[in-house]
Amino acid sequence: MPLTLRPIEDADVPALAALLAARRREERVALPLLTERFAEVAACEGVLRGHLAEARCDSVVAERDGWLAGFLIGHRRHTSVEAFEAQYEPPTQASMPGSGHGVAAGEDVEAVYAAMYAYLGEQWADGGYFEHRITMPLGTPASVEAWFHLGFGSLYTFCVRESTPLEASRATQHLDATIEVQRTTPSERAEVLRFQDESGRWHRQGPIFWPYMERQAAAAISEYTTGALSDESNGIFLARRNGVAVALNMLMAPADWGSSFTQPEGSIYLYEGITSPEARGTGAGTAILAHTLDWAREAGHPYVTLHYATPNPSGGPFWRGHGFVPVEVTLQRRLDERLAWAKP
Numbered sequence: 001m002p003l004t005l006r007p008i009e010d011a012d013v014p015a016l017a018a019l020l021a022a023r024r025r026e027e028r029v030a031l032p033l034l035t036e037r038f039a040e041v042a043a044c045e046g047v048l049r050g051h052l053a054e055a056r057c058d059s060v061v062a063e064r065d066g067w068l069a070g071f072l073i074g075h076r077r078h079t080s081v082e083a084f085e086a087q088y089e090p091p092t093q094a095s096m097p098g099s100g101h102g103v104a105a106g107e108d109v110e111a112v113y114a115a116m117y118a119y120l121g122e123q124w125a126d127g128g129y130f131e132h133r134i135t136m137p138l139g140t141p142a143s144v145e146a147w148f149h150l151g152f153g154s155l156y157t158f159c160v161r162e163s164t165p166l167e168a169s170r171a172t173q174h175l176d177a178t179i180e181v182q183r184t185t186p187s188e189r190a191e192v193l194r195f196q197d198e199s200g201r202w203h204r205q206g207p208i209f210w211p212y213m214e215r216q217a218a219a220a221i222s223e224y225t226t227g228a229l230s231d232e233s234n235g236i237f238l239a240r241r242n243g244v245a246v247a248l249n250m251l252m253a254p255a256d257w258g259s260s261f262t263q264p265e266g267s268i269y270l271y272e273g274i275t276s277p278e279a280r281g282t283g284a285g286t287a288i289l290a291h292t293l294d295w296a297r298e299a300g301h302p303y304v305t306l307h308y309a310t311p312n313p314s315g316g317p318f319w320r321g322h323g324f325v326p327v328e329v330t331l332q333r334r335l336d337e338r339l340a341w342a343k344p
């Protein structure tokens, strides 16, 4: 029987939630760090209703012979170039959340995702949304591979680590006793901003090639930093060598950085982790991370999470080498914009 495709209706939600919960149970076999809460149908139902109620939502359910074969949800999003998020989000995109899709057991994962993406992608291309993103929890490699075959590549990797102390390594064994790590005060705002700018410059370079939006979004970044520094629930640290700031770690308590579908409960998010260029490879990053993990654990956060740009040759190996486990990727495909006028 061929697949039939149509928008999701309210009455579909319980069946979609059951499919999503089954997907989570399967993912957790390989990645037990993924939140267990969403192995429960009721929790998934809440998440799905939230997605469907959001603005500019597009959705599709695939059926075969009247039986559920899969579903896919995406949102058209707009981001001002002056917004804080402009550092990470393009002006327009269609974004499919990690908890917004699934394929039923026994179905051909690649074929069902392809049919559903064609259905939604057509609408997005027609509407001028040429950048498409999908978040995929890892743990079911066939699903990630299906999107790779649909032309998507990895943009971000999301990691989780227990906030246990750092394991002994070359760097911890040679920890530089001249490095002092201290919690920042609002008066150190300029130094924190300097590191954030350094991060923007780093990500502008190949092979990452992110736009440097720190100029256009300067006011928003500045405002965000002021707020972050005055919020006691955050753990923001600077490492100094002979009084000079050489590394920054910003642990952010508000839970809106990673999706609640993926991050373990009680986790805290490591937003910026950066060492000044001249101090890299001298142990500053390890020293500050050791301190940050101790703080997180003592502040009652059993897990620390973070994103890194998947092509980042520095961040990825450093975090993974210190025990951060990739649990989710955000994949991206950018269509050829000539689609807007080059039509048969």
Ligand SMILES: CC(C)(COP(=O)(O)OP(=O)(O)OC[C@H]1O[C@@H](n2cnc3c(N)ncnc32)[C@H](O)[C@@H]1OP(=O)(O)O)[C@@H](O)C(=O)NCCC(=O)NCCS
Binding pocket: 169, 170, 171, 174, 199, 202, 247, 273, 274, 275, 276, 279, 280, 281, 282, 283, 284, 285, 286, 287, 307, 308, 309, 312, 314, 315, 316, 317, 318, 321
């Ligand atoms: C990723 C980053 C934060 C790591 O910080 P760092 O200060 O360079 O980290 P360290 O110096 O502690 O460790 C880096 C390497 O130097 C080695 N090292 C550290 N101290 C050393 C010493 N005294 N002697 C010899 N090697 C040493 C470490 O072993 C490590 O190598 P390994 O990963 O092969 O074990 C930093 O390189 C950076 O700012 N990169 C650019 C920005 C970036 O990518 N940030 C992350 C964004 S997600």
